[in-house]
Amino acid sequence: MSTMTLSSPAFAAGAAIPPQHTCDGRDSSPPLSWTAPPAGARSLVLIVDDPDAPDPEAPKMTWVHWLLYNLPAVAGALPAGLPPAALPAGTLQGLNDWGRTGYGGPCPPIGRHRYFFKLYALDTLLPDLGKPDKAALERAMQGHVLAHTELVGLYRRTR
Template identity: 55%
Template sequence: MPKPLVLTSPRFKDGDLIPIAFTGEGEDTAPPLHWENPPAGTKSLALIVEDPDAPDPKHPQRIFCHQVLYNIPPGAQGLPEGAQVDVLPPGTRVGLNDFGHQAYGGPMPPIGRHRYFFKLYALDVVLPNLGRPTRRDLLKAMEGHIVGQADLIGLYEKVHHRGSAQGPGASA
């Protein structure tokens, strides 16, 4: 039996707090990501980073998207810390996040502790140029082509909402 697609980060574990450096309160840079075991037949990968708890985890109203990448080459094994458009693997295309930007936009929830899902999709196609697709556009384009998925979940709550800048996850 083949091993499942796995997505990890050397900077935080699944279910842990995202270090402040990767948030709107810090340097707002993308965390490094590593993946392994893309399924046989994978022709490209896509990454969507989203917050399903917006604006308030007690009363979520929408999914807020923080990053959209597609056509990542299947041979790539991850993304470096702070990856911007100019250092993404060759062929990778960038969509629009809900901040209206093509770059990663880090967590900065207005209230409460939010969950941030880093979703890596293995696709059986290289998608056509979608321009600057939103999360929704990319999900629609991927329909029927997803051959594997891995999720990494990070948590974040604004430091001043924790009561102390020294609280968990308050430092990188």
């Protein structure tokens, strides 16, 4: 049985996310690619979040950077700097913790944070949830996850 994996040509697992993918650069989404989801997968969900907010020494919350759902199971990648109009057909977005859709890059106020890019393969297409937050999206996914994988990148501001 093959295991679904997620990677980025922009940064290795556990390595620094390049500044162009953060608030210190163009704040553009990094390129992502993944291996085929398991048989029976009908859609994919991507959740990008930071469990170290606001301070990795005293985290108080998980900050959500990007929510995509109903990505086609046959999609194998997302290009860098993906504008919403270029999302794969059928893909829907949720609200990040800035209260908007789309990618919001790392912008930690203090310390080096971990950014989790989590990809889930689901056995269904989710209904249109409007613009769900992470909790609503995770509730809708319950009982439908066939597989998941993650890629962790790091970022510390140099100001």
